[in-house]
Every structure is written in structure tokens, then in C-alpha cells.
Amino acid sequence: MLRRFFSKLLEVTNAAGWIKIRNSSNPDNQAWHFVMAQPDTINPRSIVSTQTLADSVEFAKLAARAAAENKGQDILVLDLSRQTSVFDCFVIATGTSRRQMHAIAEEVERVFKARGERKLSISGMDDSRWIAVDYGGVVIHLFDEECRKFYDLEGLWADAVRVDLTEALRDTNARATF
Numbered sequence: 001m002l003r004r005f006f007s008k009l010l011e012v013t014n015a016a017g018w019i020k021i022r023n024s025s026n027p028d029n030q031a032w033h034f035v036m037a038q039p040d041t042i043n044p045r046s047i048v049s050t051q052t053l054a055d056s057v058e059f060a061k062l063a064a065r066a067a068a069e070n071k072g073q074d075i076l077v078l079d080l081s082r083q084t085s086v087f088d089c090f091v092i093a094t095g096t097s098r099r100q101m102h103a104i105a106e107e108v109e110r111v112f113k114a115r116g117e118r119k120l121s122i123s124g125m126d127d128s129r130w131i132a133v134d135y136g137g138v139v140i141h142l143f144d145e146e147c148r149k150f151y152d153l154e155g156l157w158a159d160a161v162r163v164d165l166t167e168a169l170r171d172t173n174a175r176a177t178f
Contacts, residue, residue: 078157
């Protein structure tokens, strides 16, 4: 039913069973639809929420501010909407301790939850060297310094647009990376 009804839509399914759909027939359409279900069991009429690229960038800036308020370092937001259809933005920050990285992840979750956003998945909380939190359009990456240098997401996605965080990080004394 989904494939027939959305024949001109792109779909991506992650391990949690979420399906993310963007209208691929119109490159200017930045609306995402998120549905929790198996691909063959979706009623197309049940897809009601949309998330635009502008929404994703705004949420990424909120996550960057939450990281800054919890003393995250070298905070960076990458707009990846032109490189991949799986997500819109990465928020990358470095933490100096396990406790700090957990505090950042928890604060981001609190801020997003207050705005009605649901976390799709989280990984790395046990080891706390690289915590990845997936919110669909925005993925938050919290690293310790060694892992951030090793995995070098900034280098891997070097062609992504770096979002200006000057306004978002004002009055936080945070160090942003541009």
C-alpha cells in the first residue's frame, strides 16, 4: 500500500522501524514525514507530521545551545541536506567527561521533548566515548576528544554546509567550530 500510494516518494527505514519519507519528485520540498511502522503496514493517511529543513536547522541550533550550556566544546552544526536524504543535520560536540556527555544528551532530550520531538534512538551511553542521538532530521554526536579526532566526522562530511552558530551560542562562552 505504501509503495503504491507514495510511488514518487523516497523512503528510508532505520533499525527502530521508523520510516522517513521525503517527496523526491520536488527537490524544493523539504518536508519530512516520520512514521513508526513496518513499510507494508502503513496507512498513508496516518502520516500527519512534517519536519522541514528549516525546522531541522532550528532544532540543531537548540541542541548546540544545550551542549554549550553544559560546557560542550568545539560545537559544530553541519547541514547535510544536499549530501544525503537520510537526515538533515549533524550536531557535533566534544565533552571532557562521561558525566558531562550524559548531561548534554539529557539536556538535548529535555529541550526537544518540550518541543514535541521524539528521540528515535540513542547509542554509546554505556561507553560514553561517542554518544549518538537520532532525532530523525537531526543526529547529535557527542565525542570525547580522542574519538572525535579518530572518527573525524567533519572531514568525512567536509562538503557539508557549516551552520553559523553565532546567535545560537551567544552568552554561553562556548567555543564553536566554523
